[in-house]
Amino acid sequence: MPYGPLGRTGVQVSKLGVGTAPLARDNTTPVKVADVIAKAIDEGINYMDTAPNYTNGEAERRLGEALRGKRDKVFLVTKTEADTYEGTMALLEQSLRHLQTDHVDLVHLHNLGHLERWSDLDFAFSEKGAMGALRKAKEQGKVRFIGASGHLHPSRFHYAIDSGEVDVLMNAVNFVNQHTYDFEHKVWARAREKHMGLVSMKVLGGNQNNDFRLPKADYENAIRYTLSLNGLCTAVIGI
Template sequence: MRRQELDRRQATGAGWSRREFLQKTALAGAALAVGATAGGASGSGGSELPTRVLGRTGARVTILGLGTAPIGEARGDLAEAVKIFSEVIDRGVSYVDTARIYGIAEEALGQVLATRRDKVFLVTKCWTDSGQRAQQMFDESLRTLKTDHVDLVHIHNIGNKNLDKVLAKDGILEYLLRQKEAGKTRFIGLSGHERPPHFVKMLETDQIDVVMNVMNYADRNIYDFEGTVLPECRKRDIGVVAMKVYAGIKGGFPNHRKGWVGCNTPPERMGQALAYALDLEGVHVANVGPFTMEQAIQNVELARRYKPLTADERQDLLAFGRELAPTLGPRYGPVA
């Protein structure tokens, strides 16, 4: 059955449908029980989302983050985005991740956060290596989000940036350090899908507080951020956020980002996939971008019921990931 499903998705390039998601994720949710991990999660009888301290930032955040790219970029429905983002935050998610290039995401959050800013750890990103361009993007983000500060700014997709420019006097890192001193951001981070060595070099500056990169049971066989970047983060007590935990984007990006496929995790395995990321030593948050309200709510419930994988569950999931990886390949960009 596993091989047949892999063959089907390889042939079609398709992820799991909304109907499959709704029918099968209940199985994953039912298989999970409320729990906490040695990594520092704390729940409250299943009514509250577990939280962890985000490394050296000292900020306590929920283990589930709200990713805003799928709704912001692909759907473009402002009213629906406001509705979904509001629902997720009202259900207790405190870590909210966005970016200037995520379509209407920041605009929607600007409406949502008017009455919820103090409830969230707000993250945005600047897609550039230039300090001047970063200033333009960050100023626009603050205006659109209708706030005078964020909690974290990532250098967006550091893997495809020129590090010499990033680290230059007129580069983005120096600019963000000035914004940190000015109180416009509390912390500076890196995000990205490719070239783990770029992350390692940037961590050596000792100016990075948080890292977000691809970590899931399949891409560990391709990019292996778990084996290259995560140990360096642990050494430095860097906050770590895992993304693409379902080995893709749930719902995908219809007619967008050619070559990027949708979610590759069978619905009944989604709880395990989330647990894999949260079980990694040094990971504090799993950032997941829903495409629909149903997916958003299901993500919250899976996180609420999270408990570590058993040895047998982990072994089985990793075996599935090894089979899946060759059908995916380095789709996010170069490995080195």
């Protein structure tokens, strides 16, 4: 598994990461989750991404169980969808409990392009907002780095880039989205100037229909496209 620095964080991360949104869906059992996570780590994957709202917290809980005794082997990422100080602190404490750890490596402002959730970016980045909570959490050693994730409205991410406080961006990037939202050029070019870490999601389109399967070559081509992007640090693949 190839590794590289996650932008200016300097942390070495695997070129492929594990996305956990599907972990608690359908017939996925905790035993199967543990087996998959163990296999991923054995194959050299150290980037693990989750969020509090994935299946009402069950994805975090199952990932936490699967990482027992393995926490030091992974770069652990979660998110906050609350724009307030209190809301973000509450979600962070919940995530730490679910993940059975005293710190996470990265917390994203979840789906920053969501216009209702993040209606006032000036507030969200203030001391009373989500960013104020993450600043405090960094001081407390509960969070190492801050990021922003999202699928929509690329222009919203310019605010995060220009803040100087966001170290990593995670965006929906695939060979279809380049013709729709085009984060590669509208956002990532600017982020590279700040030496930010760049992470892709929805690499395979974000399909949640377990009855639909692409030919193997299509999966490989989709992953190959994303890995070819300038500045790409990690491509997160949902499991």
